[in-house]
Amino acid sequence: MGNSDFIFPKKIRFECINCGVCCGDTKEKNRRILMLSEETAEISVKTGIKISDFSNICLDKKPYLYEMNKKQNGKCFFLSSKNKCNIYSERPLICRFYPFELIDQSDGNHKFYYTDECPGINKGKTLNKKYFTGLFEQAKNRFQFYFMNINNRI
Ligand code: SF4
Numbered sequence: 001m002g003n004s005d006f007i008f009p010k011k012i013r014f015e016c017i018n019c020g021v022c023c024g025d026t027k028e029k030n031r032r033i034l035m036l037s038e039e040t041a042e043i044s045v046k047t048g049i050k051i052s053d054f055s056n057i058c059l060d061k062k063p064y065l066y067e068m069n070k071k072q073n074g075k076c077f078f079l080s081s082k083n084k085c086n087i088y089s090e091r092p093l094i095c096r097f098y099p100f101e102l103i104d105q106s107d108g109n110h111k112f113y114y115t116d117e118c119p120g121i122n123k124g125k126t127l128n129k130k131y132f133t134g135l136f137e138q139a140k141n142r143f144q145f146y147f148m149n150i151n152n153r154i
């Protein structure tokens, strides 16, 4: 990521209602939960589960190198029956970003977009710049060796 500034949606409200929609397939979407190799390594260390037991290599979404396995019901390998993430503190960056995505602009800036797919949009408090700065910093840390958009989940 180049510049350190970004544009974010003003007056957007968001609060996660733990519906689990973003953690797997929907009628409309076959969701791909993509991960960097560092992320799969961290999840494996934390859970004691082999990388190959919860993910598959994917070669068409660089710099992501892995795609999360889904259960028969189309939900993420790590989503519990109560719609809780079993690896919440180690969840991949794209999970932390959702329902937002960050896209490079032609002028070198970055812009946050969001998807109305998430029922948590327009619920809860209005998000301020601090919220997006937090996401932006996480992306910068994760992608310090990559230059790309965080836009493969939506
Ligand atoms: S779709 Fe939105 S409200 Fe539902 S679990 Fe994901 S972030 Fe939360």
Ligand code: SF4
Pocket (backbone or CB within 6 Å): 022, 023, 024, 033, 076, 077, 078, 079, 080, 084, 085, 086, 087, 088, 091, 092, 095
């Ligand atoms: S890792 Fe957690 S937050 Fe991400 S899709 Fe799976 S259950 Fe959802």
